[in-house]
Amino acid sequence: MKILKINPFFNLLLFLSIGLVSCSTVKSEVENANTFFENQKDSTEIYTKPKLVVGIVVDQMRYDYLTRFWERYGEDGFKRLINEGYNLKNAHYNYMPTYTAPGHASIFTGTTPRYHGVIGNSFYDKTTGEKVVPVENNEVSSLGTEGSEGERSPKYLLASTFGDENRLATQFKGKTIGISLKDRGSVLPAGHAANAAYWFAGGEEGKFVSSSYYMEELPKWVEDFNASGKVDSYLKNWETLYPIETYVESGPDSTDFEGDIQGRKTFPYNLKKLKEEGKSGYGVFLYTAYGNSITTDFTLAALEGEELGKDEITDVLTVSYSATDYVGHKFGVNSKEAQDTYLRLDQEIAKLLKELDKKVGEGEYTVFLTADHAGVHVPAYLNSKNIPGGYFSTKELRKDLKKHVEEKYKTEDLISNISNFQVFFDYEKLKEKNIERTELEKEVYTFMMDYPKISEVYTREMIEKGAYHDKIGEKVKNGFHPKRSGDVAYVLAPSEISYSRQGSTHGSPYTYDTHIPMLFYGKGINKGASTKEVKIVDIAPTISALLGISFPSAATGEVLYEVID
Numbered sequence: 257m258k259i260l261k262i263n264p265f266f267n268l269l270l271f272l273s274i275g276l277v278s279c280s281t282v283k284s285e286v287e288n289a290n291t292f293f294e295n296q297k298d299s300t301e302i303y304t305k306p307k308l309v310v311g312i313v314v315d316q317m318r319y320d321y322l323t324r325f326w327e328r329y330g331e332d333g334f335k336r337l338i339n340e341g342y343n344l345k346n347a348h349y350n351y352m353p354t355y356t357a358p359g360h361a362s363i364f365t366g367t368t369p370r371y372h373g374v375i376g377n378s379f380y381d382k383t384t385g386e387k388v389v390p391v392e393n394n395e396v397s398s399l400g401t402e403g404s405e406g407e408r409s410p411k412y413l414l415a416s417t418f419g420d421e422n423r424l425a426t427q428f429k430g431k432t433i434g435i436s437l438k439d440r441g442s443v444l445p446a447g448h449a450a451n452a453a454y455w456f457a458g459g460e461e462g463k464f465v466s467s468s469y470y471m472e473e474l475p476k477w478v479e480d481f482n483a484s485g486k487v488d489s490y491l492k493n494w495e496t497l498y499p500i501e502t503y504v505e506s507g508p509d510s511t512d513f514e515g516d517i518q519g520r521k522t523f524p525y526n527l528k529k530l531k532e533e534g535k536s537g538y539g540v541f542l543y544t545a546y547g548n549s550i551t552t553d554f555t556l557a558a559l560e561g562e563e564l565g566k567d568e569i570t571d572v573l574t575v576s577y578s579a580t581d582y583v584g585h586k587f588g589v590n591s592k593e594a595q596d597t598y599l600r601l602d603q604e605i606a607k608l609l610k611e612l613d614k615k616v617g618e619g620e621y622t623v624f625l626t627a628d629h630a631g632v633h634v635p636a637y638l639n640s641k642n643i644p645g646g647y648f649s650t651k652e653l654r655k656d657l658k659k660h661v662e663e664k665y666k667t668e669d670l671i672s673n674i675s676n677f678q679v680f681f682d683y684e685k686l687k688e689k690n691i692e693r694t695e696l697e698k699e700v701y702t703f704m705m706d707y708p709k710i711s712e713v714y715t716r717e718m719i720e721k722g723a724y725h726d727k728i729g730e731k732v733k734n735g736f737h738p739k740r741s742g743d744v745a746y747v748l749a750p751s752e753i754s755y756s757r758q759g760s761t762h763g764s765p766y767t768y769d770t771h772i773p774m775l776f777y778g779k780g781i782n783k784g785a786s787t788k789e790v791k792i793v794d795i796a797p798t799i800s801a802l803l804g805i806s807f808p809s810a811a812t813g814e815v816l817y818e819v820i821d
């Protein structure tokens with residue numbers, strides 16, 4: 257980073273000189289001052305501001321997808337970002353649960369659920385006793401659809417994003433646009449003061465929609481894109497990009513460890529047929545590599561339609577590729593489908609960078625690429641290779657815990673909810689029965705520590721007092737919002753998941769869920785790589801420092817000073 261170095265005594269000297277010397281001398285002093293500034297001309301730019309910041313999130317991308325498929329990637333996608341940018345090889349989520357909504361919120365706010373408040377993709381609202389989806393908001397209306405898919409806003413996000421801070425810093429002249437197939441992958445990164453966020457409505461619609469939270473009606477370029485037939489053009493066969501027998505970096509095409517799309521789990525997938533015969537309509541794209549292609553197409557339309565990065569005022573574009581997550585959930589991280597999705601995503605990234613070169617100019621924009629969480633190998637597959645892992649039933653836990661508490665206290669419903677690895681108490685009932693919250697915490701702690709497949713338990717009291725001495729406990733605390741979270745948090749044993757026996761999932765504090773790519777590239781970014789451990793919350797402060805703007809309101813991460821020029 258270039259910092260304008262002004263001698264702090266310079267102004268004082270100039271001031272004193274003016275007061276003490278004759279007019280002619282003043283003139284020469286002014287000339288000197290001009291010369292001084294002339295000499296500083298090449299460093300008058302205090303901060304290296306890019307015209308556009310592009311934040312790319314790849315949903316469920318494990319760090320090792322970069323290394324596992326390295327030989328198969330082209331030169332212009334992931335490799336361009338790594339070879340010409342900065343690769344943080346040891347970047348992790350520093351909280352649990354590692355889910356999509358908290359992940360996207362943490363990347364762009366530079367803090368964890370403890371402060372931004374998005375503690376899950378959905379969570380139990382203890383004030384109303386209802387389930388809350390943090391981007392859903394029925395006080396706003398849909399744009400581009402008659403359905404309710406557009407009723408979204410960042411209502412439950414308690415902190416600002418770096419896009420919000422850039423809006424403030426530029427007097428709202430720098431734009432912020434969010435794009436993803438998923439609502440939460442678009443709304444949370446874009447933040448509160450965004451110009452727009454767009455996400456995909458599947459079913460019979462197959463188009464990008466938005467919310468009245470951002471604008472009164474969809475811009476013409478969005479209407480044009482939706483009418484262009486672009487989405488329909490992907491209703492074709494999904495074949496592997498290269499001959500399938502060359503995909504030696506993944507497991508067989510058909511295994512017991514993968515799920516299926518309407519009974520089909522091998523290439524090629526006839527998407528036209530699957531769309532017509534299935535219940536999810538255009539939603540079938542979510543489970544295929546083409547979901548990512550549609551995302552790129554829409555992003556390129558946004559670049560053009562919104563004229564992003566066209567002037568000197570920095571704009572922010574957030575793009576989250578969601579299909580990777582659906583493919584991982586459906587087929588597992590070791591599947592041929594996952595491999596093909598990443599090889600094709602590499603081409604999507606290359607296409608996006610090429611267009612940025614053309615529209616914004618090479619060297620004029622800054623990109624980072626990361627993920628909202630990683631994912632576990634299918635435990636049944638691990639077991640088949642004698643590696644530990646397994647399946648945990650939250651339903652059984654709920655039943656057993658309720659039964660235990662009922663027997664002990666002779667009263668029903670002291671436990672009101674179990675979700676996101678947290679147990680919620682009913683405070684009203686506790687009061688009614690004159691039971692101390694901390695007493696029930698201890699009881700539940702003891703019961704759960706003895707429960708099979710649970711490896712760690714933390715009570716609210718322990719979390720509040722910092723009564724833990726390990727990294728896992730720290731991650732639990734960082735994901736624990738004092739008002740929104742429950743009263744006892746638990747961690748399953750490694751590779752134990754509460755999920756179907758087919759496909760991968762995520763949510764734990766273990767490295768298979770926390771280790772994600774973190775790549776920076778472009779204007780103001782150094783070339784290099786590091787194995788130093790860094791945290792997901794470091795991205796937003798680093799981008800803020802690059803832009804010379806305020807950090808997001810609750811940022812707890814640190815500036816990765818080795819990354820910025």
Ligand SMILES: [Zn+2]
Pocket residue numbers: 316356581585761762
């Ligand atoms: Zn997921």
